[in-house]
Amino acid sequence: MRALVTGGGGFLGxxxxxQLVARGDTVRVLCRGKYPRLDELGVECHIGDIRDxxxxxxxxxxxxxxxxxxxxxGIWGSWDYYHDINTLGTRHVLAxxxxxxxxxxxxxxxxxxxxxxxxxxGADESLPYPSSYLCHYPRSKALAEKAVxxxxxxxxxxxxxxxxxxxxxxxxxxxxxxxxxxxKAGRLRRxxxxxxLVSMSYVENVAAAHIQAADKLARGSVVAGKAYFINEPExxxxxxxxxxxLSRAGLPPVTKSISSKMAYAAGRLLETAYSAGRLSxxxxxxxxxxxxxxxxxxxxxxxxxxxxxxxxxxxxxEGMRRLEPELKKLAGRR
Numbered sequence: 001m002r003a004l005v006t007g008g009g010g011f012l013g014x015x016x017x018x019q020l021v022a023r024g025d026t027v028r029v030l031c032r033g034k035y036p037r038l039d040e041l042g043v044e045c046h047i048g049d050i051r052d053x054x055x056x057x058x059x060x061x062x063x064x065x066x067x068x069x070x071x072x073x074g075i076w077g078s079w080d081y082y083h084d085i086n087t088l089g090t091r092h093v094l095a096x097x098x099x100x101x102x103x104x105x106x107x108x109x110x111x112x113x114x115x116x117x118x119x120x121x122g123a124d125e126s127l128p129y130p131s132s133y134l135c136h137y138p139r140s141k142a143l144a145e146k147a148v149x150x151x152x153x154x155x156x157x158x159x160x161x162x163x164x165x166x167x168x169x170x171x172x173x174x175x176x177x178x179x180x181x182x183x184k185a186g187r188l189r190r191x192x193x194x195x196x197l198v199s200m201s202y203v204e205n206v207a208a209a210h211i212q213a214a215d216k217l218a219r220g221s222v223v224a225g226k227a228y229f230i231n232e233p234e235x236x237x238x239x240x241x242x243x244x245x246l247s248r249a250g251l252p253p254v255t256k257s258i259s260s261k262m263a264y265a266a267g268r269l270l271e272t273a274y275s276a277g278r279l280s281x282x283x284x285x286x287x288x289x290x291x292x293x294x295x296x297x298x299x300x301x302x303x304x305x306x307x308x309x310x311x312x313x314x315x316x317x318e319g320m321r322r323l324e325p326e327l328k329k330l331a332g333r334r
Contacts, residue, residue, distance in 0.1 A: 001025050001214075002025070002062065002063045002065075003025050003027050003063060003067060004059055004066045004067065005028070005069060006069055006070035007030075007031060007069040008029030008035075008038065008045075009033065010070070010173075011203065012069055012206055013031075013067075013069045013070070014037055014171065016069060016211070017029060017038065017041060017043055018041065019204075020211065021041050027043040028063060029043055030046045030055070030070070031045065032047065046059045049089075050090075050093060053096070056092040056093055057092075059096070060097055060100040061100050062100070063100070064103060065102065065105070065106065065214050066105045068106070068108060070089065071086050072086060074137055074282065075135050075137065075283075075286050075288055075289050076274070076286065077136060079136050081136075082137055083136070083143075085140075086137070087140045087141075087144045087147075094147060098155040101155070101156065101157075104158055104159075104214055104217045104218070105160075106160055106217065107148040108164070109141055109144070109148075109163045110137075110164070110165075111165045111297065111299060112138035113129060113141050113145050114129055115130065115291075116130035119196075119295050119296045120296070120298065123297075123299050123300065124303065125228065125303055133288075135288040138288075145227060149161060149227060156219075158217050158225070160224065160226060161228070162209055162213060162227075163229045163299075164230040164231065165200065165230070165231040166198060166200050167202075168201070168202060169203035169322070170322055170323050171326070177330055179242065179245065180327065180330040183251050183254075183331075184331065190257040190258070191263045192295075194237075194239040196238050196239075196295055197238070198235055198296065199229075199297065199298040200231060200232055200236055201230055204313050204319075205230075208311070208312070208313050209228075212309060212310055212311070213228065213304075215308070216307065216309075222307050223307050223308050226307070228304040229301055229303070229304065231299055232312060233301055242254060245323075248324045248327050249330065249331040260290065263293065264290040266285045267288070267289060270285055270286065271283055271287065
């Protein structure tokens, strides 16, 4: 098929492009800069921003499916920044699909769109959107996901939203590097009792899920207009997983801890201080982050398995093996 990948130079986007190219699809990428890996793959690159509706519409011309992966993540920043990229940018992609008669659109969402501060234990897609959010990222993604699902079938464009949870793997430029950096600086603290279970998503499995869903998506398809959790079928203990990462990096395990109540209170205080003082960077702790680090949140993938045969390609153990050289490099232990 002829595919457009927005954000194809990013972490997940690059793996998705690689898998599409490997199976013989024709790939175009919309991204904000040049990426050597995309040049190596020989894909067509459109330099542009999803906030630019003209650039987005032009990129959608002549493709069969759009994988809308581009987004800005994080726990801090202005509402306008998150809204313009995650929400309005997604609306531009939807409009581009309709104008260019693109039949399929796969949207990369997030489980945070339904996170309400409570533990989610094997939760499924029946969870409703909460009435409020503790940070701008999940709110902006929720508004975008709603637009994607509501637009299903309009002008012949069929949509599906995937919610991968905690994407990890080699070439990560966000989660893993920050974790290792904090550990090396002695600033990593276990939050809560350390017994919380979470879902994880190895990056190659997430990329494969996008293709599996796209192949099933069509008029009258069971996947059209639906959202799906995407992660490994079994959850992991978050802090045991962190300790394994540190061990493979040659670093000591996390020994210091802070209670969940203290972390939440610190997050509230730091959010106030950073907002009032207009401090640069992001707070080392926020209320949202405190909840994520101490709570259990893992999700059922039964619907994805049933509806489009979601099948992970790489086991957690194999993923760890592939990631280990990069962990050692980040830790300075080649």
